[in-house]
Amino acid sequence: MHTSAEIRWFWPSTLPEGLFDWFCHPSPEAHAPGGGQCKTHCYLRDNTQAELGMKYRPGKPEVEVKGLVERTWARLNAEPFAGPVELWSKWTSQRLHLQEQPLIALEKRRWLRLFTTSASTVVELALNADEGLQNPCSVWPTRGCTIELTELRLDGTLVGWTLGLEAFGTLAELPHQLHSLAQHLAAHHPPAFGDAIQGSYPVWLQQFA
Structure with missing residues (x-):
């Protein structure tokens, strides 16, 4: 079982001006996203x-099951990274099969950045095009945070964008980790989120069901 603390925003069509560039190059010392x-x-x-x-995922043997544990488990206040944080748990199974069920085939193009938050400072780790660590001698941290920006398409048509923060590690550490990353990101002057809708993938996908 994997437990994570998450907060996510969606836009129905275009991103706020400057958000993509900020995500890719928020500061001179930041790594390019993987x-x-x-x-x-x-x-x-x-x-x-x-x-x-x-x-x-086509070509993968397992089904991923993700369940909401708490909808307002914590709260972020570092604008624009502000709002209630959700607690989720995730399991995988190779005995479940969804191919015969009604499905939504979502085409996702995701850019990802990874941070460690175990020390007194937030440190970014460089990722490659496969979202693995760029340094082959490094090991994926057991606790930390990611921020992702994802383009969403159905049948080749752009249907939205999403930006999400996710903290992983021990349950007691998750609020501190997410809060530390939000403050770190907010200090690099991101653009306002405009008409963003805060929610989870299951909530967002209901419009296509």
Whole structure:
């Protein structure tokens, strides 16, 4: 089981002006984000609830199940990274199959940045195009935070963008880690989020169900 503290925003069409450039180059000392490749995630189509998400990735043997534990578990106040934080748990299973169920095939192009927050300062680790560590001798941290920016398409048509922060590690450390990253990012003058809608993937996907 993987437990994470998350906060996420969606935009229905275009990003706020300057947000993409800020994400890629917030400061001279920042690393360029990893990722940027287009991947398809097939989500179970379910408009009856927004607390459980199930998906698989074509070519992968496992199904990912992600469940909401607490919707207002903590709160961030570092504008524009402000709002209630959700606590989620995730499991994977190779015995579940979704291929015969109604699905939403979402095409995602994601850029990712990784930070360690275990020390007194926030430190960014460089990632490659596969979202792995750029330094082959490094090991993925057991606790830290990521920030992702993702372009979302259905049948090749742009349907939105999302920006999300996620802290991982021990349950007791998650609020501090997410708060530290939010303050670190806010200090580098991000643009305002404008008409962003805060929520989770299950909530956002209901519009297509």
